[in-house]
Amino acid sequence: MQTHSRSAAEVLAINSFFNALLREWHPWQWRGQNKITLPLLENDGVLQLELEQKGIAGRHRFKPELQHISPDGSEKSIPFLESARLLCKKLAQDKSIHQAAISDFLARVENSVTNTQQTLAERSQNLEALYHQDTTFQESEQGLLAGHSVHPVPKSRTGMNSSDTHLYAPEFGQTFALHWFAIDNRMLSDESAEALSFAQLTRQLAEDDPALGVQFLEGIPEGFTLLPAHPWQARQWLKHESIAQLILDGHMQDFGAHGSHWAATSSMRAVHAYHARHMLKFSLSVKLTNSLRHLLPKEVERGKEIFRALQTQQGQSFSQRFPNFQIIHEPAHACIMDADGQPIAETMVVFRDNPFPKQDSAHIELLATLTQDNPNGDCRLINRLHLLAMSEARPFSAVATDWFKAFLTKVIEPLLAAQYDYGLLFGAHQQNLLIDLTTGYPTRAWFRDCQGTGFSPVAQALFAEVLPKNPVHNEHHISGDIGNKLFTYYLLINTTFGVTGALASSGEIAEKDLLHDLKTFLKKLRGNNPRDTSCLDYMLESDTLQAKGNFFCCLTAINENTLENPLGIYHPMGNPLLMDSSEHIKNKNGQSS
Ligand SMILES: Nc1ncnc2c1ncn2[C@@H]1O[C@H](COP(=O)(O)OP(=O)(O)O)[C@@H](O)[C@H]1O
Ligand SMILES: [Mg+2]
Numbered sequence: 001m002q003t004h005s006r007s008a009a010e011v012l013a014i015n016s017f018f019n020a021l022l023r024e025w026h027p028w029q030w031r032g033q034n035k036i037t038l039p040l041l042e043n044d045g046v047l048q049l050e051l052e053q054k055g056i057a058g059r060h061r062f063k064p065e066l067q068h069i070s071p072d073g074s075e076k077s078i079p080f081l082e083s084a085r086l087l088c089k090k091l092a093q094d095k096s097i098h099q100a101a102i103s104d105f106l107a108r109v110e111n112s113v114t115n116t117q118q119t120l121a122e123r124s125q126n127l128e129a130l131y132h133q134d135t136t137f138q139e140s141e142q143g144l145l146a147g148h149s150v151h152p153v154p155k156s157r158t159g160m161n162s163s164d165t166h167l168y169a170p171e172f173g174q175t176f177a178l179h180w181f182a183i184d185n186r187m188l189s190d191e192s193a194e195a196l197s198f199a200q201l202t203r204q205l206a207e208d209d210p211a212l213g214v215q216f217l218e219g220i221p222e223g224f225t226l227l228p229a230h231p232w233q234a235r236q237w238l239k240h241e242s243i244a245q246l247i248l249d250g251h252m253q254d255f256g257a258h259g260s261h262w263a264a265t266s267s268m269r270a271v272h273a274y275h276a277r278h279m280l281k282f283s284l285s286v287k288l289t290n291s292l293r294h295l296l297p298k299e300v301e302r303g304k305e306i307f308r309a310l311q312t313q314q315g316q317s318f319s320q321r322f323p324n325f326q327i328i329h330e331p332a333h334a335c336i337m338d339a340d341g342q343p344i345a346e347t348m349v350v351f352r353d354n355p356f357p358k359q360d361s362a363h364i365e366l367l368a369t370l371t372q373d374n375p376n377g378d379c380r381l382i383n384r385l386h387l388l389a390m391s392e393a394r395p396f397s398a399v400a401t402d403w404f405k406a407f408l409t410k411v412i413e414p415l416l417a418a419q420y421d422y423g424l425l426f427g428a429h430q431q432n433l434l435i436d437l438t439t440g441y442p443t444r445a446w447f448r449d450c451q452g453t454g455f456s457p458v459a460q461a462l463f464a465e466v467l468p469k470n471p472v473h474n475e476h477h478i479s480g481d482i483g484n485k486l487f488t489y490y491l492l493i494n495t496t497f498g499v500t501g502a503l504a505s506s507g508e509i510a511e512k513d514l515l516h517d518l519k520t521f522l523k524k525l526r527g528n529n530p531r532d533t534s535c536l537d538y539m540l541e542s543d544t545l546q547a548k549g550n551f552f553c554c555l556t557a558i559n560e561n562t563l564e565n566p567l568g569i570y571h572p573m574g575n576p577l578l579m580d581s582s583e584h585i586k587n588k589n590g591q592s593s
Contacts, residue, residue, distance in 0.1 A: 005120040005121040006113075007064060007375075008120050008376065009113050011064045011373070012116055012373055013080055013113045013116065015059075015060075015146075016149055016151050017080075017084065017152045018049060019055075019058070019059050019150045021551050023058060023547055023573055031048065033054075034050060034051045035050050036048070036049045037049075039090065041086075041093065042071070043071060044089065044090070046068075047069075047087065049062050049063075049066060050063040050067070055501045055511065056512060056515070056576055057501060057515060058573060058576065059149065059150065059497065059498065059501035061505060066078050081106075081109065081110055084106060088102045088105065088106060088555075091555065095555075105152075105554060108152075108554070109153055109156070111153070111155075112147075112153040113155075116146070116147075116154075119155075119171045123173075127376065130145070131377065131378075131380045131383055132384075134363065135363070137361035138265075138272060138361065140364065140365045140369045140434075141170060141369070142266070143366075143369045144266040144366060144368050144369045145372065148289055149368070150494075151550045151554070152550065153289065156289075157288060159285055159287055160232070164232055168230075168231075168264055168268065170263070170265060170268055176262060178228045178258070178259060179228070179229045180228055180255040180256070181252055181254055182221070183225055183246070183336060184246075184252065185224065185225055186251075187246055188225055189343055190332070190333070190334030191334070192331060193303075193304040193331040193332065196332075198351075199226070201278070202227060203226055204277065205228065205277070205278065206228075208275060208276060208277060210275060211260040213258065227334070227336075228280060228349065229349070231257050233284055233285065233347075237346060238254070243336065245339070252336075260273055260275055265279070266366055266369070266431055267281075267431065268286070268288065268293075269283070269286075269293050272356070274356075274361070277353075278351045278352055279352040279353070281330070281350040282348065282350075283345060283347060283348040283349075290554060290558070290561075291561045294346060295335075295348035295350060296562075297473060299452075299561065300330070302450045302451060303329065303330030303332075303350060303450035304331060305463075305467060306327060306329065307329045308466040309424065309466055309467075310329075311466070312466055315463070318422055318424075321417065322413075322414040324410060324443060324444040325410065325444070325445050326355065326447070327446075327447050327450075328352055328353050328446050328447065328448040329352070329450070330351065331351060333348060333349060334348075335347045335348040355446060362438070364435070364436055365435050366431065366433070366434055367433040367434070367435060367498075368429075368433075371501075378506050379505060382505060384440065385403060385440075396508045397508055400509045401513070402441065403440075403441055404514055404518075405521075406442045408496075408517070411433060411495075412491065412496060413521075413525065415428045415491055416535075416536070417525075419483075419487055419532070420530035420531060420532050420535060421458075421530055421531045422458065422531075423455060423459025424453065424455065424456075425478075425483050426452075426453050426487075427451075427486070427487075427490045428447055428491045430495050431449075432447055432449040432452075433445060452490075453476060454476045454486060455467070455478070456479075456480055458480075480534050482566070482567060483535075484535040485570065486546075486567070488535065488538060488539055488545055489547055492539055493545060493547050496518060500515060500518070515577060522536055522539055526540065539575075539577065540577060542575055543574070543575055543578060544572035544574060544575055545572070545573055546570040546571070546573075547570060547571060547572075549570060549571045553569040
């Protein structure tokens, strides 16, 4: 049955908002097996949530009706936004948060629900296909309607108005032409780890585009580089004082929007076109989830380092060990410089390999879209597994168990091996992983998004010959301990527990059995003498794991990617691999039951 889009948007919002909050703020209590109460200010009573499905690795599904219990004991249902407002009064007092921050946060919560509602309304005819039918890379990228599954404002977009959102946000399924400029080479800071320079790559991009007239290509002056821009961001560039001056002084030429249409991928700021050899990832002056989406010089450096590291003999040995797993490289980038030679963050452009030209793109699925909640039923992963179970004439639980095993070996093992044998810490959360599901089961996987990648001391030693000797930016060369915590958040908490929660969400397979399989798998890898055992030990033995605190990061308006200490927004959560599943307490024998 089709739920009305507003209440459907609230179903999605309730799950992501409360799962984020419950992880980070602990005054809540169980009421019986299936209800949770959260304290409000004394005069405001208590808020009560009811569970549809209990998660044991950090993700529940809630019933859409929230109850407000007044101090006199009377109960009534309460709309989601009203519950968020009452909770924020309490959080403001408990955490001494300023009223202005609370108001901004509540506006983002509302904006996120409204955006989700608009998408659901717009795509009402297409939801059945999104959650049930075969898909392609672009459709999957554009199908992440719910956004980040453990976040208070997964779909808020601060800085972009609603008509622009309609055109540029991936879930509306629109496409658009790039905006082209040419720039005096002296004003461009560009680098490429590939055989082709940045200027040659942009030229190739234009020449490969069947719909791009070559008139302006012929007129590009000597000493100038062709520069593609995101069309929305191009408007921000043109408003920028330094850029306006560059144009006035003849250092930059504006050719306008031309050529084939591109589609936004799930991050909105990275775009894909089937004809192109590369995708492009741009700075976008919009605040999405935890940060203003400007690519920083320190972030884009990492793509080149990984590209070079994987060309070495050691890097090649990683690729050969896992031929069905690929890192999507980001070998080149550029940005415009201001009159003082400083990079203008708004103008960063990154080249990202495109492994998905049209003929290869069927059944390539973004993990986050596969596991996202469905306001009208089961998530896509469950629906697809039901089809598989039917075609194989096997029980759902057997198919789901095999699917999870394939997921662990095809997706998780290469990422763990990259960490424990090579020291490469890929930020492998659910939105950065693509999986080939042609057979129904994971057979190949891709990791994208080098901006969040770290190098542990193992990688710093192993790849020393190709890493910069005196790097200007080396915040991603991190200690073993910090690296283990960050890496485990992305790979285990965000991705693997996201998958166990999704697989168990229909109640047909127990999450504790999946966690048991996971633990056995990790122990087996630990027994194979990896070079660095510290991260596997942390995963298997630490009572608590550090989880990213999306809720309070957002509530206190911290910009995540300019944070000095990345663990500053993390908090401990009980390690579900060491927990008794029913009580959320540590089992004395350290076994998962
Ligand atoms: N499970 C998730 N974990 C982290 N980010 C997620 C998740 N699901 C969706 N996202 C969204 O992914 C986006 C991050 O992508 P970004 O790093 O900008 O680009 P790309 O992945 O193309 O390199 C953010 O807007 C974030 O909210
Ligand atoms: Mg990403």
